[in-house]
Amino acid sequence: MKISRAVAVIAAAGLAVGLTACGSGFSSGGSTQDNTKPLSILIGSSGDAETAAVKSAVAAWSKTSGIKATVTVASDLNQQLAQGFSSGKPADVFYLSTDALAGYASNGSLYSYGDKLSNKSDFYPNLVKSFTYDNKLVCAPKDFSTLQLIINTDLWSKAGLTDADIPTTWDQLQTVATKLTTGSQTGLVIGGEYARIGAFMTEAGGNLMNADSTKATADSDANLKALDYVKQNLIAGDFKFAADVGAGWGGEAFGKQLGAMTIEGNWITGSQTADYPNIKYEVAPLPKGPAGAGTLQFSNCWGIAADSANKTGALDLVQKLTTKSDQLAFAKAFGVMPSIQSAAGDWKKEFPNLAPFLDAAAYAQNVPAAKGASDVVTDFNSQVAKLATGDPKTILSSTQANLEALLK
Amino acid sequence: MTAAMATLRRRRRSGVNRGQAVSGWLFTAPVLIILGLFLLIPVLMAAWVSVSDWTGRGSPLSPDVHFIGAQNYGRVLWAGGLSESDFGTALKNNFWYAILVVPIQTVVALALALAVNRRMLRGRGFFRTAYYFPSVTSSVAITVLWLFLFSTTGAVNAVIAWFGVKGPNWFNAPAGIFHFGASSGPAALTSHKILGVSWWDWLGGPSVAMSAFIILAVFTTSGTFMLLFLAALQNLSGDVEEAAMMDGANSRQRFFRVTLPQLRPTLFTVITLGLIGCWQVFDQIYTGTRGNPSKTTLTPAYLSYTAAFNNQQWGQGAAIAFILFVIIIVFTLIQRWVLAEKAVSKRRMGWITRASARSRDVAAPSAVVSGQSNDSGPRERDGS
Incomplete structure (x- = not known):
């Protein structure tokens, strides 16, 4: 009798300790915004060339904006994203595939910033469609194939x-x-x-x-x-x-x-x-x-987390990463095609024999x-x-x- | 006077007991807290998630998460959609995997243990290490090795080619091995379904790809279980064996009627561990095939992972994990019941009495009546 009571007490104590520990892990989100907070960027890289290109582009932005930013290469992007969202501390900016978009958009994990992009009209309309949820462009198309x-x-x-x-x-x-x-x-x-x-x-x-x-x-x-x-x-x-x-x-x-x-x-x-x-x-x-x-x-976009503490900074970074010069640099480094129409001419000049890929933007589904x-x-x-x-x-x-x- | 002293003594003793109890709990507290924190709470939270509509954002204990009853279980067990047929497929694959892996690995492990237990064998240490080696290597490394060995132009197919047979495209072959190349079955089998999977598919056995994983599992785990059998074999006393020899039992009889019955507790451990391991197979699938070809290497453990992490169906993922838990418990109970020590049957008892009467007529009474009853009574009870 006595022993079972002691077990109950200890179990209850353990449970309380555990739950408080979990409580600190699951922060409630809606954190206060701070324009100077450092950013973390989570990418699923195809190899060293891609990692280096993204890192140098992000470093260049850090220099001009004064906001620290670190690029992490995910070994399993979906899993690491999911862990981030459930713990309430996701990466601020990340690659997001078309098939994962609807799931995260529906549970409110994503910051829908499409309307705030200054180059919104420059993206290929078909790409915009694939990142639209509830009639709003959620995130900026990164590139496409x-x-x-x-x-x-x-x-x-x-x-x-x-x-x-x-x-x-x-x-x-x-x-x-x-x-x-x-x-x-x-x-x-x-x-x-x-x-x-x-x-x-x-x-x-x-x-x-x-x-x-x-x-x-x-x-x-x-x-x-x-x-x-x-x-x-x-x-x-x-x-x-x-x-x-x-x-x-x-x-x-x-x-x-x-x-x-x-x-x-x-x-x-x-x-x-x-x-x-x-x-x-x-x-x-x-x-x-x-x-x-x-x-x-096929395409990915630059997702921004709704729980990010520096959405302004994140948006500014994405704006920079989708500019013509950055996208052309990515194209040269790892062979993707720019997601904006204004970069098409330069890309074709650079890769004339791959032109059929880009021409398909007009009719690709x-x-x-x-x-x-x-x-x-x-x-x-x-x-x-x-x-x-x-x-x-x-x-x-x-x-x-x-x-x-x-x-x- | 004496009565008063007795009460005093008793009170003092109970005080001492209480002190001991407190310090006992104090000493076990770290383990209890760690177990609670890393085992009990996660399990309870997973149980909650499996009956909730948690979407994977923020805490599952927050007020926005609602209790939705058995809906998540329903989706994988009786709703009739894709989730159900996926779960049925995973269950079918893993069922065949377990059915084939457990007996084969147990027999192989026992054979290896008997081989390296022989006193005559030279370089026993070398063989024991060699057989145990696959077990200590990381499963990811072995899986990658397997992908190379079993590729179309790999070593395995090269060996098969020596016999003039063209090897299959192992990890890309979705055909069930018991379908023997037939692409569709009789309507009686294909029109009825259990868990969204037709009888024809249930009966098809593991796919060629899954068979490669079955060989992998036998290869990696036999070493571990060999060690368990070896320890048990070395624990057996030579007397019993000798007595059996004196009674004129040949080596086959000695193994099946004397040695094997004494190994029953170890056999129980090996089969239980094997079963549990089989139903939790994940690493190989995750690094190797990811459920391909045609979902024939999908397993419930891997399905639970993809449902939660890739599709944000956290409740469904947790529900699959709990169903898996129930399956493992049920299989362990069945196996415990099968291996339980039963009263010796009448037919068998008659055989024993006749045999011992005969031996009494012929020679001195024997120590070994049968491996069934006397040999390992108390130890067995401990083990089970």
């Missing part, structure tokens, strides 16, 4: 093909892919996932969701046409998924010459230079589908960004990986049902 067709020029000429043969329609793509398929080499090798096959959907006039991710459009005829086209070529053997030729992604298959063509974004230039410097390639616009040109775009959409896309990917033996209609209708469930 699009998908295009990458062609191995040596294998191309070896197959007796010339520049005139560069495909502009689905039928032509099928023809050249068949010609380029010999031995262990496949005509077109792409990742078996929405983020590549989605390009065909947009060319057919479809996509999983509409542009603002407010309506599920997965079971449209256009999407069915796209999946049928890919499936038919997978069965014929002139298209293959990267996993099926033993590669981790399209770029690896392309570099190892397992595929003569692939569909990838502008990030492929970096990996080809680093890993497969001897492969000669050329970027061509993706062939037009039944509904004309189409491709997908956004990936679904509704809250929970990334789960649905993962599920779609898990089904589409078995597309060669699967039923496109079933895949699309189950995806439609899952997307509709998100919007309820």
Whole structure:
């Protein structure tokens, strides 16, 4: 009896100590603003080049503004962001992907500052759409990438093909892919996932969701046409998924010459230079589908935390990081494309052979960004990986049902 | 007089007892506080999150967070959406993983322990270290090694190629191994579902990718359990073994009827630890495949992590963790019941009496009646 009471007392004491300890960890947010407070910047870096470029840009801003700022490279950005938000002490400025935006915007973690940006009208309208939540631009698009067709020029000429043969329609793509398929080499090798096959959907006039991710459009005829086209070529053997030729992604298959063509974004230039410097390639616009040109775009934005103690400083920093000069410096350092239209001319002058990527800004579509959409896309990917033996209609209708469930 | 003295003595003694009790609690307080702080409170808070609508911003104990009953549990168990089929898939994957890993690793560990326990073996120390080595290496490092070994052009496929067989694309092959290449099953199996996953998929077994992880688990954990078995084997007295030998038991009988029954407490420990470890598999998935290919390496532990950290579904993540907890408890209870010492059956008892009667006729009474009853009574009770 006595002992159990003692246990209870000690347990209660421990609980009280623990809860007060937690209390200090979970600060209540809404902290007082201070324009001189140092800033922390959390980025998910693709490598040393990106880290160095962001660090030097931030250091330059620190010098002029007099506000101290530290850049931290996250090993797992989503996890570190989540920990920051739950503890009430998030990084002030951070990379934020389109699929994470809705979740954090809906729980009030983000400072919605889009309207305060002086260069708001300079961002590509499609990018603005992908970072809009509740009809407001939440954060400034950092940069973006699009998908295009990458062609191995040596294998191309070896197959007796010339520049005139560069495909502009689905039928032509099928023809050249068949010609380029010999031995262990496949005509077109792409990742078996929405983020590549989605390009065909947009060319057919479809996509999983509409542009603002407010309506599920997965079971449209256009999407069915796209999946049928890919499936038919997978069965014929002139298209293959990267996993099926033993590669981790399209770029690896392309570099190892397992595929003569692939569909990838502008990030492929970096990996080809680093890993497969001897492969000669050329970027061509993706062939037009039944509904004309189409491709997908991917982007991150500069998020600012609602709990930041120096939002004014953070906004000023983001304003600087999205200027033309900074964005061009980032482009040179790690191969991204500027998110503002006024930098397009300079970028194309700098990278003339990558121009098709930037030209796509006019027609590129956004990936679904509704809250929970990334789960649905993962599920779609898990089904589409078995597309060669699967039923496109079933895949699309189950995806439609899952997307509709998100919007309820 | 005497009565008064007795009460006095008793009072003094109880005072001493109280002093001892206080100092006892004082000495255990640090551990109790640490356990409370790092174990009890987080568990209680997770329990709260699993029945709340906490969105991951600020404290889960703040007044803006509401109690929403079993909704989070419902979403993964009976709501019929993507969350349910994801959880069903994860459960299916992990179920096969546990079903295959636990028996294989136990048998391998026991075999290794018996091998390195032999007095005749030269360089026993070397072998003991070698077998234990995978267990002390970090699971992340081993996973990366595995990704290389099991890549399409990796060492494993090169070895398979010696036999003229083209190895699978291990970590990219989503096909269930018990489907034997069939891409769709009979309608009777595909049209019925449990937790959003069809019977056909439940019966498909682990995918080729998951099989590689199963081999990995056996490789890394057998060493640890070998150590447990080895310790138990060295604790066994030679007398019993010798007596069995005198009774004319051959080595096979000695192992199954004498040694193995004595190892029952260790067997219980090994299987329990193995089961718990299997249901918590996370590192390999996180560093290796992240649930790919086609969600066939998704496990509840990893799903709980992605639900919470990537999708901000904190309640759902916590709910999955608690369901996992219940699963582990249930499996441990089942296994405890299976391994429990039961009364010797009538048929068996008859066999024993007949055998001992026969031996009484032939020679001196034997020490070993059966490994079932006498050998390790008290120790066993302690262990279970």
